[in-house]
Amino acid sequence: MVRLKDIAEVCGVSVATVSRALNGLTNENRERTAFICQTARDMGYYPNAAARTLKTSRSNNLGILYEDRMNHEYFSSLFDELRREADAHGYDLTFLGQGDFSESNYYEHARQRNLDGVIVVQADYDAAGIIRLATSSIPTVIIDHTYDGCDCVTSDNRSSMDQIVRHVYARGHRRIAFIQGEKGAVSRERLAGFYKACAELGIRVPVEYVREGHFHDPAECTAFIRELMRMDDKPSCVLCPDDYSCLGALWLLESQGVRVPADISLVGYDGIRMSQMMTPRLTTYCQDTVQIAKEVFTLIIDAIENPETHIPKQITVSGMLMEGETVR
Amino acid sequence: MVRLKDIAEVCGVSVATVSRALNGLTNENRERTAFICQTARDMGYYPNAAARTLKTSRSNNLGILYEDRMNHEYFSSLFDELRREADAHGYDLTFLGQGDFSESNYYEHARQRNLDGVIVVQADYDAAGIIRLATSSIPTVIIDHTYDGCDCVTSDNRSSMDQIVRHVYARGHRRIAFIQGEKGAVSRERLAGFYKACAELGIRVPVEYVREGHFHDPAECTAFIRELMRMDDKPSCVLCPDDYSCLGALWLLESQGVRVPADISLVGYDGIRMSQMMTPRLTTYCQDTVQIAKEVFTLIIDAIENPETHIPKQITVSGMLMEGETVR
DNA sequence: ATAGGAAACGTAAACGATTTCTTTTTTTGC
DNA sequence: GCAAAAAAAGAAATCGTTTACGTTTCCTAT
Numbered sequence: 001m002v003r004l005k006d007i008a009e010v011c012g013v014s015v016a017t018v019s020r021a022l023n024g025l026t027n028e029n030r031e032r033t034a035f036i037c038q039t040a041r042d043m044g045y046y047p048n049a050a051a052r053t054l055k056t057s058r059s060n061n062l063g064i065l066y067e068d069r070m071n072h073e074y075f076s077s078l079f080d081e082l083r084r085e086a087d088a089h090g091y092d093l094t095f096l097g098q099g100d101f102s103e104s105n106y107y108e109h110a111r112q113r114n115l116d117g118v119i120v121v122q123a124d125y126d127a128a129g130i131i132r133l134a135t136s137s138i139p140t141v142i143i144d145h146t147y148d149g150c151d152c153v154t155s156d157n158r159s160s161m162d163q164i165v166r167h168v169y170a171r172g173h174r175r176i177a178f179i180q181g182e183k184g185a186v187s188r189e190r191l192a193g194f195y196k197a198c199a200e201l202g203i204r205v206p207v208e209y210v211r212e213g214h215f216h217d218p219a220e221c222t223a224f225i226r227e228l229m230r231m232d233d234k235p236s237c238v239l240c241p242d243d244y245s246c247l248g249a250l251w252l253l254e255s256q257g258v259r260v261p262a263d264i265s266l267v268g269y270d271g272i273r274m275s276q277m278m279t280p281r282l283t284t285y286c287q288d289t290v291q292i293a294k295e296v297f298t299l300i301i302d303a304i305e306n307p308e309t310h311i312p313k314q315i316t317v318s319g320m321l322m323e324g325e326t327v328r
Numbered sequence: 329m330v331r332l333k334d335i336a337e338v339c340g341v342s343v344a345t346v347s348r349a350l351n352g353l354t355n356e357n358r359e360r361t362a363f364i365c366q367t368a369r370d371m372g373y374y375p376n377a378a379a380r381t382l383k384t385s386r387s388n389n390l391g392i393l394y395e396d397r398m399n400h401e402y403f404s405s406l407f408d409e410l411r412r413e414a415d416a417h418g419y420d421l422t423f424l425g426q427g428d429f430s431e432s433n434y435y436e437h438a439r440q441r442n443l444d445g446v447i448v449v450q451a452d453y454d455a456a457g458i459i460r461l462a463t464s465s466i467p468t469v470i471i472d473h474t475y476d477g478c479d480c481v482t483s484d485n486r487s488s489m490d491q492i493v494r495h496v497y498a499r500g501h502r503r504i505a506f507i508q509g510e511k512g513a514v515s516r517e518r519l520a521g522f523y524k525a526c527a528e529l530g531i532r533v534p535v536e537y538v539r540e541g542h543f544h545d546p547a548e549c550t551a552f553i554r555e556l557m558r559m560d561d562k563p564s565c566v567l568c569p570d571d572y573s574c575l576g577a578l579w580l581l582e583s584q585g586v587r588v589p590a591d592i593s594l595v596g597y598d599g600i601r602m603s604q605m606m607t608p609r610l611t612t613y614c615q616d617t618v619q620i621a622k623e624v625f626t627l628i629i630d631a632i633e634n635p636e637t638h639i640p641k642q643i644t645v646s647g648m649l650m651e652g653e654t655v656r
Numbered sequence: 657a658t659a660g661g662a663a664a665c666g667t668a669a670a671c672g673a674t675t676t677c678t679t680t681t682t683t684t685g686c
Numbered sequence: 687g688c689a690a691a692a693a694a695a696g697a698a699a700t701c702g703t704t705t706a707c708g709t710t711t712c713c714t715a716t
Contacts, residue, residue: 051702
């Protein structure tokens, strides 16, 4: 590997001069500066990140925290967008696993690697390790969860449900059931949005219409729907926790002779690709992962570059209702 | 952050002694060594990765090269397994994006970050940047493609097709069509396996039975299937490029009144979760991502630790045929 | 022509670890 | 009990950068 010293020797100047020249710290490109830069390029110079990090304690490297498996399309596409943003801003992305770090001490891991910041994509938000990280001096942005006084970017779980309810209401539905996903901030918000919209529209919601389930569990979702359909006062429309379960349910129901949306209307959540590739196309709500990633980076970069003046923000990114063919 | 120096002061020894104690370079745990280690733990010491990397030119960090989007379940689950393995072996994983690196010079990026090795999960295998990396002195393992003289781990694309063909043959099918995915090593291998099995079983394959398509394109897959079904000598079974297209096609066909497997048998590829969650369950072939990840790490760790004696290997990992309900 | 000031460059000290070499301490054999 | 060998600890160099601090060079104004 070619070092500053090598360039310095070739150019006949000192190492410091080369460093300044390459970092543009010299007053405008005098002839010599240009020569140095050209030589560096010719020699194929790239700064040694470790050395630079050691000296400046800046690594141009961000941590990504993701405890679950990557098997959800929402997360994997969010992740792709984060990767794109990182690239655009000149940062690398390193996974913050547990590794040696048995006590879920993400904070130490981040420190050890001199990470400039951490993006929490998905985690157990009640765990001590996460809270420690979020409240540490390391710039941290949390996605899809809100801590007071921390930078957070969430999708509009509350208002999206509001939109969905109003949408199906507009199409004539008055008996709307809601299958929730895992307990947590996301489900809480969605439930709140659901109740609020129903209340505002004067829709009565029997307790049995709201079920607590899990994300990404088509079998469970199907079971719930069948139960709901067996009720005397059965719902005409069911809001599913996500597209994955909804699609699975849709499929299973059809194979059992239930017609969607003739017999029952279904709404998904996420807007995964497959939901738009089959008939009937799912009516669903598509989160704006592009925008979420953008907001994450404006926050984290401000936190990194202006550690003094930066004030944590909670940002909500709204998605878009995608009208399909599963709501009558 | 607490440094070796701090520990040294507290313990009243030199920095060198602390370093040796922590790295176990002293002859067995004398009292002093134990004391130093305990103090280090109490003080919450973690070695500064940048400093250590600078001195040892080992980073305990591997690059992951993935050019496409993460939106395929095969890749995202492969990726999860790699992450698990990395954790288990004490490595971090950093994404090798393009960033500043306009001419796709992954090699420089890896060098700059002092990566100990690079895992190529998916890339344009003909691009100069990849070849440069693969033939460089940086330990590199390629997944799902084979370069001579490089470490490669591929799933058994050839023998899997062989198994699939024999399976449907055993169930009575003699007119078997095959929709290929994108051109490339994977498709080439699969096609070879397909032809070989057909030849061995004495099955005639009309040229129109083999179509060149794309991965993950349900619409295209459906179109091909419909064309095939319009033929006079129409196939009784179609092998699709992947589960995603196969599922989409299955769905679309059913909605158009075509029954699977009554009217036509379908076989997927990948074994994505959803393929096993609906009726009919897809007959498909499931790649062993766990094993692939394991093999990748045995290769790359040997390459890192024994740079002199390491000899590149090409390893094939076999998956498993999953018998579903889409083949009559 | 020269003093004064600005600009450019060089010197050297960091950053936090590892490691070689040297010195000190401990052990061991007689 | 002492010399020699072995073991442990310390001192200092080093990895490749950045950067504070001096020094030199070069301009400009008097």
